[in-house]
Amino acid sequence: MRADQNSLWPTLFVTCALASFSVAISFHWWSRKSRPNSNGYAEKFQELEAALKAAVEKCSAERQGRIRAQRALRDALNQPHFGEAESKLLKAYPMAQIGVVKSCFSTRNGTPRQPLLVPLAKASLIFDLTRVPQASLEGLEGYSHCWIIYVFHLNTNLDKLWKKPSQSKLKAKVRVPRVKGEKIGVFATRSPHRPCPIGLTVAKVEAVHGQTVLLSGVDLVDGTPILDIKPYLPYCDSIPGATVPDWVKMDDILAVASVSFSEDFSSSLVDCWATVEKKSLYFSPDEFRSLIKQVLSWDIRSVAQRGHPHNALLKTDDCSREDDNTIVRNNDREDLESGHEPQSHSFHDVIYHLALEGLDVSYRIDSIGNVLVEKVCLGSSMQNGDKNIS
């Protein structure tokens, strides 16, 4: 619609310019020469007739131009207006993000399933000073913990949701890993796929520097938009007697048997460290190594993968977006087959991947839950310059 109107204007302008110009000229020229004398009236009549004809033509051209412009105007005004769009969205409260999370977890895979599970899981909440004055954080460092209210920005259905919040319906029930096969009403779960994709989590407040709050024990993926943070008030928020249904007690968070590192892990980490050091939330390769150990101390694989790691390998493509920790790279396979990796036949030959601070951590896990961290390399996101990490 707008394109049409834009392309219309030049034409209109040229038309009208020519029209008015020629009308003016012809009228001027005619009035100069038409002092009637006794000779050549017929000639003058023709001139005059021509001039009048021209004037009338230009007039109708102008008229066409006006009508076209007015049609375009009507169309433009018939389109939804800012005011209308706004009032439409008054039912849907426009919650503007106040900041963004810079987290060690580059992808959902490996991000802990609950807060405070990985003490070394660091994040910085960087507040948008155009929305939030720095002074609004004063006093926060006095609390040990804070709530973070955020947007599940990685949900795949969000575009639809934002465009027509009142019309976008979600599945009423979700499959929970703890109850095999069974579905539970979404409001009986903490699933991200909720009518309002708002997340609630708690973290330890490490420090407040200017517009940045340093947190630990987070379960937030890098790039998460923040809507609000609130201090954790034990006398309100901690309910000793609170109970949950039995199926929730069947905890799906499994500790692994052991986490060990391959011989050339350290050298591979040192190689990468130079690249991430400046923007890292961690002070040294050793601290980063400890993070890896803490993250992999819990089996971060999906239920399906635990049961059938080889299926998981075959299903890589199916679940690569939602669950991108079983991508087997050719060079990994070669390493494996050519025996560059320590030979441990008890390990599945599935290479799992974990992205921390944009680094690609590859590991294997055996049938009894011993994890071998093989190496770290620059993730594709690092090579392409990941927006999340910066």
Add this chain to the structure above:
Amino acid sequence: MRADQNSLWPTLFVTCALASFSVAISFHWWSRKSRPNSNGYAEKFQELEAALKAAVEKCSAERQGRIRAQRALRDALNQPHFGEAESKLLKAYPMAQIGVVKSCFSTRNGTPRQPLLVPLAKASLIFDLTRVPQASLEGLEGYSHCWIIYVFHLNTNLDKLWKKPSQSKLKAKVRVPRVKGEKIGVFATRSPHRPCPIGLTVAKVEAVHGQTVLLSGVDLVDGTPILDIKPYLPYCDSIPGATVPDWVKMDDILAVASVSFSEDFSSSLVDCWATVEKKSLYFSPDEFRSLIKQVLSWDIRSVAQRGHPHNALLKTDDCSREDDNTIVRNNDREDLESGHEPQSHSFHDVIYHLALEGLDVSYRIDSIGNVLVEKVCLGSSMQNGDKNIS
């Protein structure tokens, strides 16, 4: 802008109609009469001259009309467009409410300062089935408690906030009652006046009936829009070791010394009960009386009123919107002066008011914190038919 354009159109149409009409006529008339013959050339010249003059004038009129229409079009298109408004609001996530709270607390005054303080404080969360299928609540009743994420819909600055979320700035620091005079960064408080006016509270799950969740121990005012509810998970949400700054420990929630009821309280309650019974969250006048007792067991007056109840009385008009519990009605004063109420000179002669389920509960409190509940009557909201209660 649009108003101008609307008023512009008729003028334009009349102008162009007249213009084209007269041009057509004059040209037609001229061409019929201008078969040149040998007589009266001078006259013909004048006619022709006039016709051409007219044509040129109409032409410029048409031109003016076209230009005006094109200007209007440009202005219309320069206004924010639906597409633009939407993309603008993608930063501000449009969170559509999933339901609304029907609570016993008709106004902010008397609504507890924290959850679970008033066990009998009942509310029903009524979910909007166009947004939330009923099945989405299945399994919720298995939890003892749930989080409620809601909108602070009574904040007075919300209109501005919804219209320009990115531009609306709030005060960085807020005055907290616990720290006299001192201000704290808003994110170190649970103040409702936050960049995103999102509230977080917990309540006891009593039952789930169809699209309605019955709660108790709420601190929610009637009519609160709900964005989300989540089950309370002790292993995530309860943090035994969590600490708060010293100023938070200075608890401003004061228990009163006693709560007693005047002689004619019961009869006044019975009189009102018939009106509220059908839509009440309570089963009997006795249960409602117990609610009043629980609510008034905590001093719900503002810090200022506690210090200077008579000032509070004088300041009625100033704080009647924010803090509408000191409105003294004439009939109350008369009752008081004519001694219809039990004479207790230790009581301040300030009548405080509390609205529960739209009923107006009047009480007095003496200097050592003994509360005398005087009577209940139909609140103005009941007589006018309060939208919140229904």
